[in-house]
Amino acid sequence: MAGTGDLTxxxxxxxxxxxVESLAALVPQLSRSAPAPGAAELAAIxxxxxxxxxxxxxxxxxxxxxxxxxVFRIPTGVRAWIEDVVVDEAARRGGIGAALVKEALAxxxxxxxxxxDLTSRPDREAANRLYVRLGFTKRSxxxxxxxxxxxx
Ligand SMILES: CC(C)(COP(=O)(O)OP(=O)(O)OC[C@H]1O[C@@H](n2cnc3c(N)ncnc32)[C@H](O)[C@@H]1OP(=O)(O)O)[C@@H](O)C(=O)NCCC(=O)NCCS
Numbered sequence: 577m578a579g580t581g582d583l584t585x586x587x588x589x590x591x592x593x594x595x596v597e598s599l600a601a602l603v604p605q606l607s608r609s610a611p612a613p614g615a616a617e618l619a620a621i622x623x624x625x626x627x628x629x630x631x632x633x634x635x636x637x638x639x640x641x642x643x644x645x646x647v648f649r650i651p652t653g654v655r656a657w658i659e660d661v662v663v664d665e666a667a668r669r670g671g672i673g674a675a676l677v678k679e680a681l682a683x684x685x686x687x688x689x690x691x692x693d694l695t696s697r698p699d700r701e702a703a704n705r706l707y708v709r710l711g712f713t714k715r716s717x718x719x720x721x722x723x724x725x726x727x728x
């Protein structure tokens with residue numbers, strides 16, 4: 577657990593209604609198309625040794641932000657990705673995003689990760705500014721995506 581003033585960053589280790597409701601409020605602020613995770617999906621994230629769901633709480637204990645850190649070993653070493661960084665709109669510009677990412681970086685380093693990667697669309701101005709301020713540099717690589725056809 578790490579704290580910045582009244583703010584607390586903690587790992588979600590159990591799934592309850594509060595966590596489900598918090599993510600249901602946060603995920604639409606991140607993606608207009610992705611459905612918010614239900615209890616089963618959150619339980620899978622929490623149970624996996626590869627993923628850590630970090631939540632930020634304000635001084636009243638309310639969940640005001642979240643991110644997911646993925647750490648995994650591949651032949652070239654232990655690597656990490658930060659995904660789905662989001663802070664509630666009403667709580668932005670107060671350093672919560674930075675506190676979440678710093679905690680994720682500390683945990684990735686403690687797990688032996690050689691690198692921590694993330695992507696962010698250029699139009700996400702606040703996010704891009706935040707990542708550069710925290711020391712992320714642009715990689716020269718092509719980012720590809722293959723999208724599954726999940727229709728029956
Ligand atoms: C990106 C996000 C998580 C940042 O959370 P936050 O708690 O506001 O983060 P911080 O307060 O630590 O820092 C925000 C930085 O963005 C800047 N910022 C905020 N709004 C901005 C805007 N519209 N344009 C440019 N910069 C902006 C702030 O000034 C601050 O930078 P600074 O400290 O160098 O001045 C939050 O804006 C968010 O949830 N956005 C929507 C979802 C998203 O884009 N997630 C990232 C996916 S890659």
